[in-house]
Amino acid sequence: RCYDHGCDGRTFSSISNFRRHQRERAGQGPVCFCPRCGASFYRRWTRDHHVERGSCLRLPRWH
Numbered sequence: 553r554c555y556d557h558g559c560d561g562r563t564f565s566s567i568s569n570f571r572r573h574q575r576e577r578a579g580q581g582p583v584c585f586c587p588r589c590g591a592s593f594y595r596r597w598t599r600d601h602h603v604e605r606g607s608c609l610r611l612p613r614w615h
Contacts, residue, residue, distance in 0.1 A: 553561045554570065557577045564570040576594045583592050584599045589608050593599040602608055 553563050554573060554577075555561055556574075559577075562573075564573060583594060584596050585592050586599055586602060586608055588603065591599075591602065591608070593602065
């Protein structure tokens with residue numbers, strides 16, 4: 553359970569998820585950046601999803 557960062561005893565499904573949470577909240581996680589808009593992400597998958605789903609404001613829009 554996490555009682556830091558205002559998490560109020562949040563539980564995690566695995567110890568690895570808990571450790572990743574601790575790293576990210578402490579600012580020690582690997583930070584990835586969107587190559588187009590510069591948005592920062594803690595996880596590469598999240599950055600890739602940001603670009604693929606069209607959330608990046610710098611991507612050209614096709615109609």
